[in-house]
Amino acid sequence: MPASKTTACKDGSELLSSKTFKEYERMLEGANFRRIHQSYLINLSCVTAYQRGEGGVVRFMNGAHLDVSRRRKSAFVAIFLG
Numbered sequence: 001m002p003a004s005k006t007t008a009c010k011d012g013s014e015l016l017s018s019k020t021f022k023e024y025e026r027m028l029e030g031a032n033f034r035r036i037h038q039s040y041l042i043n044l045s046c047v048t049a050y051q052r053g054e055g056g057v058v059r060f061m062n063g064a065h066l067d068v069s070r071r072r073k074s075a076f077v078a079i080f081l082g
Contacts, residue, residue, distance in 0.1 A: 021035065021038075021039075024041055028041070035072060036067075036069065036072050037055075038069065040067075046061050048060060048061055050068075050077070054070055055072075055073050056068040
């Protein structure tokens with residue numbers, strides 16, 4: 001059984017889930033969600049800015065920010081800035 005994951009929601013609440021990120025990626029295929037890090041699957045419509053860097057940082061409407069992994073940077077930038 002996969003380890004439980006905590007999921008942060010737009011309204012600030014958190015959910016506990018036993019699904020893996022891979023399962024969520026499959027469920028959200030075709031939607032506006034992208035994996036930017038081993039630990040982050042984000043809704044692109046909530047992203048307000050991307051700050052360049054080694055991997056970079058995404059900023060959200062609510063003021064939060066998350067790191068983009070170096071490995072996933074080029075795919076994210078192509079979609080977000082493309």
